[in-house]
Amino acid sequence: MPELPDVEGFRQVLMACGRRCVTDIEVRDAGVLQGVTEKRLRKEGEGRRLGRAWRHGKWLFAPTDGGPTFVFHFGMTGSLWCCSPDEPFAAHDRLVLTLDDVCSLRFRDQRKLQGVQLADDAAVDRILERLGPDALAVDRAELKELLSGRRGAVKSALMDQSVIAGLGNLLCDEILWRARVAPRTPARDLSGAAYRRLHVAMGRVLRTSVSAGCVPPRRSWLTGRRDDSEPLCPRCGRPLCSGRIAGRRTVWCPHCQP
DNA sequence: AGCGCAACCTGGTCGC
DNA sequence: TGCGACCAGGTTGCGC
Structure with missing residues (x-):
């Protein structure tokens, strides 16, 4: 949690x-x-x-x-x-x-x-020394620098505490969904625009979550839908996908996160 | 480098 | 009512 x-x-x-x-x-x-x-x-x-x-x-x-x-x-x-x-x-x-x-x-x-x-x-x-920079302190250029050399899935990199410290399974899914980035995309294949969206999403999701004391289970957020029996994307209304990435349950929208 | 997996623990749920 | 299997938002260490 x-x-x-x-x-x-x-x-x-x-x-x-x-x-x-x-x-x-x-x-x-x-x-x-x-x-x-x-x-x-x-x-x-x-x-x-x-x-x-x-x-x-x-x-x-x-x-x-x-x-x-x-x-x-x-x-x-x-x-x-x-x-x-x-x-x-x-x-x-x-x-x-x-x-x-x-x-x-x-x-x-x-x-x-x-x-x-x-x-x-x-x-x-x-x-x-085992930890990357705190996620709240990472600016856009640094985010790209930390991730862009990685061949693996962007979600795996975001989850890796030695890369960026503080993001867990819920936050990663929420950030990727907001940024419209598919979780399995190799980090080094992301465009500059995708990195920009990722950074904006990370900042917004983190700041709102810090105010709430948790990743809020709002219906307008992915987090508020992921435990539904047949979850639908809060943005496009289409069914969400669920799978395993980096050993963790991952929820995403195949339409919004191509 | 990066993935999958087991391990560390406990408790809830589901199917039989 | 009981029991085993499986799942859960974290991390580490190992093998491949």
Whole structure:
């Protein structure tokens, strides 16, 4: 589920907590800890004051003053919540940071496909060096530069976090549909006009989705139709196609995306 | 270089 | 009601 817009929403959750101190860490399921034990997480994390949270692609970083950074990745089912410490736990609340004894920051995740790390600066750098530029920061020339050397399907390239960070399956389908680009087109075969449309679509889809906190399932968007039993294109009304590209379910309109 | 696939996990749905 | 098969918006690592 969580793509760039969702993770940006989780960053806002963190920002709303402010620069509070981590007074307690409760590991309710150690299965979400990555590369850190509960013992070390508590030893190095408790007592730290949170700094300004930042995001790159689908990764969320919560640095602490003079200490390590809490690093969150939400996989397909993760989310971040802030509530009163009195609030009953949800079934999949895996990690709880209590902030100044007044906020309860909860990492919730059904499937535990990714999780939480505690990283020093070098470890943060190692994460970043595997990632391409954040999708929100890519301009038109850079988009073309990143993709145009690729022989593979444009959707595969857009999905590849080491090329551009932040786009997931829904966003890619939505952007390609808006730009009228067929998902299997080899990236290097795209025209300059197609790259222009792709960049415009990426910007618009991202900005709207960030405002909504997710890729909105509007009926006027592809995303709002893809789970229909017999989905129709919101633009031309013809049936949508569904198939597998890069191992992921892909929905497109064969008429609008020739 | 880039694709397909399995693996990591859990839970919902569908057909029998 | 139960059970297996299959599916789901993510990432990694492997083989080809």
